[in-house]
Amino acid sequence: MLDIQSHVSLKSYNTFGIDAKARYWVEIDTEEQLRTLFQVSEFLAAPKLILGGGSNLLFTHDFEGLVVKMSIQGIKVTREDAAHVYVKAGAGVNWHQLVLFCVQNGYAGMENLSLIPGTTGAAPMQNIGAYGVEIEQIFDHLEAVDILTGETRIFNHAECRFGYRESIFKHEAKGKYIISSVTFRLNKQPVFHTAYGAIRETLEAMGISEDQLTIKAISDAVIRIRRSKLPNPAEIGNAGSFFKNPEISKDDFARLKADYPTMPGYPTGDLTMKVPAGWLIEQCGWKGKHIGNAGVHAKQALVLVNLGGATGAEILNVAYKVQQSVEDKFGIKLNPEVNII
Structure with a gap:
């Protein structure tokens, strides 16, 4: 039996904590419920938003359609x-x-x-x-x-x-x-990935050597790193990394590297380099900066935050200003990783 509701607040269903509303709302526990839902022509024709954990969304207005909360388990x-x-x-x-x-x-x-x-x-x-x-x-x-x-x-x-x-x-x-x-x-036989970020350093701090590596050790290290750098959405509204790490040509990277010797970069192919967006944003002075209750996290510049009561439009305004700063300084355009509704 489907329980279709109307005018439902989405505040507790998105990690930014934005108080947008859904015109219609339904929670789905089985594939059969999905099929039943779309036998109703009114909902088949309505704009739809499929919602998981709401951890990659920024609502800038109410959603005038059907929000389908996917809760199929197992x-x-x-x-x-x-x-x-x-x-x-x-x-x-x-x-x-x-x-x-x-x-x-x-x-x-x-x-x-x-x-x-x-x-x-x-x-x-x-x-x-x-x-x-x-x-x-x-x-x-x-x-x-x-x-x-x-x-x-x-x-x-x-x-x-x-x-x-x-x-x-x-x-x-x-x-x-x-x-x-x-x-x-x-x-069944693990292939360990420890070269990226601070995994090796964290494993050393945990007292785990190369010959003691396990997938649980790597998982524990990643959890430790993420908790030290990223805000808990239950405490500070956020959607994790707001922007994708941009990829630029190796020629452009070499040119920028001459002007900014500390710029990090990772090869992604024969002709391109991936540059950490967080580093670019931090170099533009945004780390820890806020406009009203919307801003950039003090520990990780890649994360935009809702410090309490910010609207989606206010957070989006900060995102636009960050994009403009990075483009003005480095000539690099940042693209959102978060889906903007």
């Missing part, structure tokens, strides 16, 4: 072979709880993605990533319900068209499908 091993274990999770499963499940069972590959907020169904849409690992490296396939037909379609790795914080669900398939489950291919 984690199970569907098959395994000599090298891999295949783990299927419902779209509404909390991402970090899924990571902990895999770490506790010795299924390797997700550990670097510990403590990322949000739900499993949203993970492939954004191709979430952290500390040298992205979803596409462990993704096998997903199941999604076609909004028009109610039929379930399987998307394999190639069909998802993953890119840097990109997938087909942000482009051609946007608004056409609702992800109901995701299956991951995880390793």
Whole structure:
């Protein structure tokens, strides 16, 4: 039975804590409920927003359509072979709880993605990533319900068209499908990723040497790093990294490096370099700065924050000013990672 509500506050359903309202609201626990929902022509025709953990959204106004809160649960091993274990999770499963499940069972590959907020169904849409690992490296396939037909379609790795914080669900398939489950291919023998960020230093501080490495140790290190740098949304409204790390040509990087010798960069291919957006923002003097109750986090310049009572428009205004500062100083355009509604 569907419980469709109207004029529902979304404040507790987005990590920025913005008090936008949904014209219609429904929570979905099963695929069958999805099919039932879209048999109602009124809702089939309405603008739709699929909501997971609300950790990658900025509401700048009320949503005059239907918000579908995906809460399908369940984690199970569907098959395994000599090298891999295949783990299927419902779209509404909390991402970090899924990571902990895999770490506790010795299924390797997700550990670097510990403590990322949000739900499993949203993970492939954004191709979430952290500390040298992205979803596409462990993704096998997903199941999604076609909004028009109610039929379930399987998307394999190639069909998802993953890119840097990109997938087909942000482009051609946007608004056409609702992800109901995701299956991951995880390793029985771990391949450790410790080169990115402060993982090695943190492991050393934890007293863990190279020959003592485990996926739990890496997960614990990532959790420690994230908690030290990123604000808890329950205390300070935020959506994690607000901007993507920009990629620029190696020639442009060399030119900027001559003017800014401390500029960090990471090769992403033969011709491009990825520059940390947080470093660029900090160099422009935004770290810890705020305009009213909207601003930039004091410990991590990549994170925009709601210090209490800020509107989405006020946070977006800070984002625009940050973008302009970085473009004026470095000639680099920052693109939002957060979805702006």
